[in-house]
Amino acid sequence: MMNISRRSPLFLLLLSSSSSGSCCGLQSGSRRLISGMKVFDRRMKRRQRSWSARQEDTELYDYLRDEVGSRLADRVHDVARTFPLALDVGGGKNHITQHLSKDVVERLFLTDVSEETLKRRRRGEIATHCVVADEEFLPFKENTFDLVVSSLSLHWTNDLPAALTQIQQVLKPDGVFIGAMVGGDSLYELRCSLQLAETEREGGFSPHVSPYTAVTDLGNLLSHAGFNMLTVDVDDVQVHYPGIFEVMMDLQGMAESNCAWNRRALLHRDTMLAAAAVYKEMYGNDDGSVPATFQILYMIGWKPHESQAKPAKRGSASTSFADLSKINKPIRKDDADL
């Protein structure tokens, strides 16, 4: 699979159906960090988001974004600071800052690639300016923002290192980036079911679930982008659905459909039937429902500033580890003045 993605998309459509595959595990793993490489069709992603926003029942599909948005807002609250100017990258319908108050963030810039989504945003207390902008081409000057947040949109960027670098640049020194993206083993049930079904029915398989960043790579990516004092943690959100069809319908409603260049244009009915059977058998719950796992990676990174704690210089230690053994002994009389 490693060389296939360097070829042109049309060639891949013809080639992928004849490749043979071994079982699950090929799709996940770290994303290729080659700059200039187009994994995703950004125009398609914009069209998918606009389509999703225009649906009448679009609210029904917001549950995942709302959940992650509220957890991100908690993390913003945990930082004991007020942020005069904040930026929400790929903010969509304003899932994060609807939970924040004017005391925490004074002014907000909300960006997304899709204008339709921005039009249907939730209203909160904070004065918001909407900007239609791509995550990789932020139209802001350096050292502008005190806070940048991003929820569930960075996993569709073509060049994640560049996007993180841009975020780092638009931050002021001592500014913070708090983000969440889908990563790791998300949707492994769907990926494996489709892979097995396609192999059995058609003799080969092509990727249906996009490549995700592994949590171990995220720390490296953030420090290469120039962030300090990193915090990365993983949260699993497991949603139960009646079946594979509902999983795919909800993903489409959430504007999370595949938009990778190497995606296959169609899914055979037989393969879909086979995948439904495999999903239910391999991952089904006792009550007949099937789970879909979203592994959300949360990251916090600070732009360097002199006031931040730095590692101490070598040789500056004033106590030794050998003193640990003296902790249990009573303090001498001349030290008692504490």
Add this chain to the structure above:
Amino acid sequence: MSGSNVWTRTREKLRLFPEIFAQCGSEAAAYGKCVSATTTGGQELKKDLCAKEFQALKTCFTNAAKKRAK
């Protein structure tokens, strides 16, 4: 795209999928077991390895669809 065209008709048919699929539980389970047996280190999964089970599932599915359409 407004009105009835091949895409709207196909989507409507597709929406019935879960309901019809629910009626073929045992065939689906048999096919699923056959495929998932390959993941536990038995045979390697090849094309049409579980063709018999899949045919049973497909027949059940088409019959249920026909009954539903009546």
